[in-house]
Amino acid sequence: MYGLTRYKLLFLLPGLLILLGIILFPLGFTIRVSFSGWDAARPGLDWIGGTNYSRLFADGRFWESLSRLGAIAFTSVILEYLLGFALALLVWRQVRFRRLTRVLFLIPMMTTPVVMAVIWRTIFHESLGPANDLLSLLGMGSIPWLTNSFWATVVVILVDVWQWTPFMFLLLLAGLLSLPREPFLAAAIDGAGPIRTFFNVTFPAMAPISVGALIIRLIEASKIMETVYVITSGGPGTSTETSSYYIFIRGLRDFQIGYAAALSVTYLVIMIVLLTIIAKSLSRYLVKNGA
Amino acid sequence: MKTRVLISAVSMFALISSSTTFASEDYAARFGIENDVPGMCSYASIDAKDYSGQTLNIITHAIPVMGEPTALHAKQFEELTGATVNVVHVPFGDLFQRIMIPFQTGQNAYDVLFYGSLWIGDLNPYLAPVPEKYRNSPGMQDVTRNYIDVATWDDQMIQYPVDGDRHYLKYRTDIFENPDMQARFKSETGRDLTVPATWEEYNEVARVFSGWDWSGDGNLNYGSAEVAKRDDLMFSAFISRAAAYAKHPNVKGGFFFDLETMEPQINNPGFVKGLELFVEASRDWAPGGANFGLGDEIFAFGGGQALMSYSWDDAFIQAQQEDSPIRNQVAAAPLPGASEVWNRDTGQWDSFDEPSRAPYITWGWTSAVSDRSENKEMAFDYLCFFSNEANTESDLQIGRFGVNPYRESHFDSAFWTDKLGWDADLATSYVETLSGMDSSQNRVFDLRVPGVSQFMSSMATGVASAIAGQATPQEALDGVAAEWKQIVDRIGVDTVREAYARVVALEDNQ
Numbered sequence: 001m002y003g004l005t006r007y008k009l010l011f012l013l014p015g016l017l018i019l020l021g022i023i024l025f026p027l028g029f030t031i032r033v034s035f036s037g038w039d040a041a042r043p044g045l046d047w048i049g050g051t052n053y054s055r056l057f058a059d060g061r062f063w064e065s066l067s068r069l070g071a072i073a074f075t076s077v078i079l080e081y082l083l084g085f086a087l088a089l090l091v092w093r094q095v096r097f098r099r100l101t102r103v104l105f106l107i108p109m110m111t112t113p114v115v116m117a118v119i120w121r122t123i124f125h126e127s128l129g130p131a132n133d134l135l136s137l138l139g140m141g142s143i144p145w146l147t148n149s150f151w152a153t154v155v156v157i158l159v160d161v162w163q164w165t166p167f168m169f170l171l172l173l174a175g176l177l178s179l180p181r182e183p184f185l186a187a188a189i190d191g192a193g194p195i196r197t198f199f200n201v202t203f204p205a206m207a208p209i210s211v212g213a214l215i216i217r218l219i220e221a222s223k224i225m226e227t228v229y230v231i232t233s234g235g236p237g238t239s240t241e242t243s244s245y246y247i248f249i250r251g252l253r254d255f256q257i258g259y260a261a262a263l264s265v266t267y268l269v270i271m272i273v274l275l276t277i278i279a280k281s282l283s284r285y286l287v288k289n290g291a
Numbered sequence: 292m293k294t295r296v297l298i299s300a301v302s303m304f305a306l307i308s309s310s311t312t313f314a315s316e317d318y319a320a321r322f323g324i325e326n327d328v329p330g331m332c333s334y335a336s337i338d339a340k341d342y343s344g345q346t347l348n349i350i351t352h353a354i355p356v357m358g359e360p361t362a363l364h365a366k367q368f369e370e371l372t373g374a375t376v377n378v379v380h381v382p383f384g385d386l387f388q389r390i391m392i393p394f395q396t397g398q399n400a401y402d403v404l405f406y407g408s409l410w411i412g413d414l415n416p417y418l419a420p421v422p423e424k425y426r427n428s429p430g431m432q433d434v435t436r437n438y439i440d441v442a443t444w445d446d447q448m449i450q451y452p453v454d455g456d457r458h459y460l461k462y463r464t465d466i467f468e469n470p471d472m473q474a475r476f477k478s479e480t481g482r483d484l485t486v487p488a489t490w491e492e493y494n495e496v497a498r499v500f501s502g503w504d505w506s507g508d509g510n511l512n513y514g515s516a517e518v519a520k521r522d523d524l525m526f527s528a529f530i531s532r533a534a535a536y537a538k539h540p541n542v543k544g545g546f547f548f549d550l551e552t553m554e555p556q557i558n559n560p561g562f563v564k565g566l567e568l569f570v571e572a573s574r575d576w577a578p579g580g581a582n583f584g585l586g587d588e589i590f591a592f593g594g595g596q597a598l599m600s601y602s603w604d605d606a607f608i609q610a611q612q613e614d615s616p617i618r619n620q621v622a623a624a625p626l627p628g629a630s631e632v633w634n635r636d637t638g639q640w641d642s643f644d645e646p647s648r649a650p651y652i653t654w655g656w657t658s659a660v661s662d663r664s665e666n667k668e669m670a671f672d673y674l675c676f677f678s679n680e681a682n683t684e685s686d687l688q689i690g691r692f693g694v695n696p697y698r699e700s701h702f703d704s705a706f707w708t709d710k711l712g713w714d715a716d717l718a719t720s721y722v723e724t725l726s727g728m729d730s731s732q733n734r735v736f737d738l739r740v741p742g743v744s745q746f747m748s749s750m751a752t753g754v755a756s757a758i759a760g761q762a763t764p765q766e767a768l769d770g771v772a773a774e775w776k777q778i779v780d781r782i783g784v785d786t787v788r789e790a791y792a793r794v795v796a797l798e799d800n801q
Contacts, residue, residue: 149761
């Protein structure tokens with residue numbers, strides 16, 4: 001018995017060590033770096049205690065970027081959920097076109113974010129891009145897509161929605177296809193119309209999958225970076241600067257490695273706490289109430 | 292006996308002459324250069340070296356700007372010497388950290404580095420001084436004072452000049468010299484249309500020529516295209532504008548800081564005036580102009596949409612491409628100046644009869660050899676070869692390479708007319724503008740101190756917030772000044788002062 005346990009441990013050990021190496025070491029190293037003053041002028045891992053963390057609490061630009069990120073992430077994920085759900089419902093019964101639709105919807109998700117961001121930047125170029133050309137053809141005035149704070153935020157959300165709605169669609173479509181048929185038959189026998197069936201049967205049955213999809217997307221959306229980097233560079237001013245872009249600026253542009261590490265650790269802690277609360281709340285209200 | 296010796300000598304001379312001629316023609320045919328110019332860095336001299344079995348590692352910018360000539364000359368160097376040359380291309384945003392991290396962690400990753408010259412304040416501890424024999428080479432002796440200054444740290448040359456950069460004004464001569472345009476401008480402003488001598492004039496010309504089709508191609512045109520995107524080199528555009536108001540020709544001891552107290556000057560009335568005019572100009576930019584990076588600026592001026600622009604050479608070279616619709620319809624001029632300049636010694640504005648100009652010797656591409664390199668001789672030979680007369684002459688003619696005039700011999704207008712077919716007036720305006728910056732006694736250099744990226748990033752954020760209307764120019768620059776104080780405190784006031792003293796020495800012509 002003892003020998004069997006030992007063999008199990010021996011076989012598990014390489015995997016565990018690799019796991020520790022690729023997950024825990026970078027995290028531990030980042031935490032250590034966050035207590036150093038490593039920058040262009042002071043190389044290496046000196047010890048400056050909590051200086052970076054106290055600086056961080058007074059750094060208004062970081063907290064603004066965090067709240068901006070929250071607004072952008074929530075808005076885009078909710079839009080992606082609504083659109084993805086609507087599209088999944090549309091093709092749910094259309095078995096003939098399901099394969100084609102899936103392929104078509106996979107395209108935005110499969111493209112490289114940076115490349116797509118460059119294309120979107122060209123589309124929204126205010127004097128040369130087709131977006132304003134189209135508006136002028138329709139007799140409408142030009143929109144300052146990238147030089148107005150509101151519109152620049154809209155563009156960032158729009159690009160994220162374009163890229164990630166297919167993910168939501170595929171996940172929700174898979175959920176819909178896995179639903180048992182009996183509740184729908186019962187609803188039909190009871191004379192429930194499509195809207196009532198949706199709110200009383202489909203939506204509650206889809207609640208666990210919806211919560212999973214929303215959380216996965218929120219985690220991903222909270223790291224939004226490529227779109228901001230390529231399309232707006234955080235501008236105009238700082239109006240589209242998100243936390244990850246701000247950390248990138250501090251770490252790799254300004255070369256404040258220690259401070260950027262402190263920002264990253266703080267950001268990680270905030271995200272874990274927030275996403276845990278959101279996941280629990282969603283589970284409580286959607287899954288329990290729906291079930 | 293004497294006759295035999297004479298015959299032998301003549302034969303030897305003839306043989307050497309013929310082989311030299313043959314070799315020179317051979318290099319021209321093999322490598323696409325015009326002529327190999329004899330010297331220690333020539334094709335023939337480098338061909339005589341044997342670096343077989345040795346490896347040279349180079350880090351440079353992405354293709355094409357500087358990356359393409361680096362790779363081209365690396366391949367040629369390999370062919371000539373038998374060395375193995377590895378070239379790593381990195382986007383500009385990643386270049387600093389890709390160079391710095393190996394240095395800080397004690398690795399010997401690269402022998403040769405190509406990077407922005409303003410990083411000398413951070414990189415100087417890791418760079419090898421240029422040996423005397425290279426400093427004494429004819430090519431190096433021909434480098435202008437500005438770029439020798441840019442390459443020097445602590446009286447030692449540690450950067451190898453391969454490019455010359457500065458900001459200057461570019462404008463459309465066909466519009467400025469058009470009587471109809473002149474009449475329209477006069478009727479709107481009450482004064483003659485002249486090449487702007489101050490930034491107020493620049494903004495006025497830009498305003499009058501914005502939002503209508505003055506080129507007659509059916510598309511709207513605009514007065515000015517400027518690099519205004521926050522993280523896309525906008526800080527350099529702001530320095531160009533603010534220098535005229537904040538760099539007083541008679542005030543010594545610092546432009547960005549007061550060297551004595553290390554008090555930031557970035558929020559003094561001169562800089563604020565520069566930013567106010569930058570914000571004012573933004574109202575007349577093309578749609579999306581506030582999001583223009585360097586590429587957009589090049590395209591807007593070089594493509595004929597904008598009447599004027601100011602930054603590096605690229606837009607000018609783009610306008611002069613063979614297929615450009617505005618080829619030979621452009622000219623160069625010094626950056627506009629200011630009639631009133633802030634005097635931080637007296638705390639007053641001083642008036643000037645002739646606008647005071649402060650040429651901005653902005654950062655550009657430079658190169659260096661790592662102090663940790665085990666192949667320094669080969670590394671310097673590569674840089675020497677990269678910038679030999681034949682290669683430089685060829686590289687100057689290819690706009691996308693990003694190699695711009697930096698030697699006295701490059702300021703011969705005949706080169707630009709003969710080789711590139713530029714009009715004589717245009718070529719003259721170009722070389723006179725560029726060479727004139729060298730002789731100025733009121734030059735502004737980059738803030739070449741440790742942590743320069745932090746200072747510039749902070750400044751760009753402040754300027755961008757003013758342009759976006761998130762803060763007034765004064766509020767924005769007050770915020771920048773407060774952040775600069777924190778950066779100085781973090782890096783160490785003495786460290787920054789010691790480095791900044793070298794910049795001040797250049798600006799004060801010491």
